Amino acid sequence: xxxxxxxxxxxxxxxxxxxxxxxxxxxxxxxxxxxxxxxxxxxxxxxxxxxxxxxxxxxxxxxxxxxxxxxxxxxxxxxxxxxxxxxxxxxxxxxxxxxxxxxxxxxxxxxxxxxxxxxxxxxxxxxxxxxxxxxxxxxxxxxxxxxxxxxxxxxxxxxxxxxxxxxxxxxxxxxxxxxxxxxxxxxxxxxxxxxxxxxxxxxxxxxxxxxxxxxxxxxxxxxxxxxxxxxxxxxxxxxxxxxxxxxxxxxxxxxxxxxxxxxxxxxxxxxxxxxxxxxxxxxxxxxxxxxxxxxxxxxxxxxxxxxxxxxxxxxxxxxxxxxxxxxxxxxxxxxxxxxxxxxxxxxxxxxxxxxxxxxxxxxxxxxxxxxxxxxxxxxxxxxxxxxxxxxxxxxxxxxx
Numbered sequence: 001x002x003x004x005x006x007x008x009x010x011x012x013x014x015x016x017x018x019x020x021x022x023x024x025x026x027x028x029x030x031x032x033x034x035x036x037x038x039x040x041x042x043x044x045x046x047x048x049x050x051x052x053x054x055x056x057x058x059x060x061x062x063x064x065x066x067x068x069x070x071x072x073x074x075x076x077x078x079x080x081x082x083x084x085x086x087x088x089x090x091x092x093x094x095x096x097x098x099x100x101x102x103x104x105x106x107x108x109x110x111x112x113x114x115x116x117x118x119x120x121x122x123x124x125x126x127x128x129x130x131x132x133x134x135x136x137x138x139x140x141x142x143x144x145x146x147x148x149x150x151x152x153x154x155x156x157x158x159x160x161x162x163x164x165x166x167x168x169x170x171x172x173x174x175x176x177x178x179x180x181x182x183x184x185x186x187x188x189x190x191x192x193x194x195x196x197x198x199x200x201x202x203x204x205x206x207x208x209x210x211x212x213x214x215x216x217x218x219x220x221x222x223x224x225x226x227x228x229x230x231x232x233x234x235x236x237x238x239x240x241x242x243x244x245x246x247x248x249x250x251x252x253x254x255x256x257x258x259x260x261x262x263x264x265x266x267x268x269x270x271x272x273x274x275x276x277x278x279x280x281x282x283x284x285x286x287x288x289x290x291x292x293x294x295x296x297x298x299x300x301x302x303x304x305x306x307x308x309x310x311x312x313x314x315x316x317x318x319x320x321x322x323x324x325x326x327x328x329x330x331x332x333x334x335x336x337x338x339x340x341x342x343x344x345x346x347x348x349x350x351x352x353x354x355x356x357x358x359x360x361x362x363x364x365x366x367x368x369x370x371x372x373x374x375x376x377x378x379x380x381x382x383x384x385x386x387x388x389x390x391x392x393x394x395x396x397x398x399x400x
Contacts, residue, residue, distance in 0.1 A: 014041030032180030079376030151175030155211030
């Protein structure tokens with residue numbers, strides 16, 4: 001594996017410098033939105049329960065799981081027990097000077113904390129309040145718990161992945177992550193408007209809507225044409241394939257709609273029988289005969305190791321990629337060239353690898369990465385900055 005470089009702090013893209021964000025978020029959606037804002041320079045203060053903090057910290061055991069580290073860099077952690085009136089008062093003091101509040105409580109929780117819409121407007125009418133829920137703030141599913149597999153299933157997304165004969169949930173979190181991204185999108189829009197109006201906005205995002213919005217094609221096909229997409233609809237139309245090679249390694253192709261890629265592909269594989277097969281003589285025939293074509297190509301790709309197929313497809317300018325393992329991604333030449341991962345120091349003296357922000361501004365990528373905080377690491381610092389005395393901070397954070 002290649003040698004990592006320690007991230008430098010003198011190449012910062014701080015387009016949100018000066019924006020303070022209060023994140024009362026757990027698991028993935030709110031923490032991802034907060035981290036995206038932090039990567040762009042916002043000062044993100046994460047409010048956590050003193051007794052264990054964000055449940056993602058202990059995911060799989062311990063107090064700082066890889067899952068937590070993945071969603072919480074560049075933040076400060078303040079431990080406050082919001083069941084305490086004193087802690088809620090401290091949160092209110094924070095909100096009076098903040099620009100953004102992100103929370104992913106179930107509907108009604110903020111009101112029980114005394115922080116409903118009217119109370120927040122009275123505290124700070126410039127505050128952009130982003131509320132993330134599973135299914136929205138009203139309706140028959142309002143109070144249901146929601147997680148990624150639930151959001152994928154209800155939105156129709158799962159139906160585009162699952163084999164009905166043997167349904168199996170696999171792969172990364174999608175509904176959670178796109179919800180966090182849409183939340184960040186809404187927050188940025190509200191901040192831009194506030195620069196003109198001087199007033200904050202309420203931004204509501206829920207996982208069901210976000211997951212549906214993320215897959216517009218199948219809904220357009222159904223509502224406009226009456227066509228119900230299956231897991232193979234898009235792959236057949238786009239002529240996308242994945243194959244195992246002679247060395248058991250995998251490769252992916254995306255031949256798209258342009259005939260030139262099919263012609264180049266035939267040249268690259270050098271199979272005269274396929275080139276003369278009338279079943280695949282035109283794109284419509286290849287789309288209709290996708291399963292037969294896939295079976296034919298699967299046999300062809302088993303004849304050679306992946307490295308040989310890579311060389312042939314590269315030379316012919318065919319859209320392809322090796323199906324990299326996670327370890328192979330880290331060592332991929334283009335990934336290394338772009339600098340998509342950095343090694344940063346941790347507070348405990350160790351180090352960790354972080355994915356860099358995928359947005360470049362003026363050709364510059366943010367490099368000011370700080371490790372995810374220890375639970376309550378910045379409690380004293382933040383509370384003292386609010387005007388609390390050291391004794392008041394001690395009383396506020398004392399257990400029992």
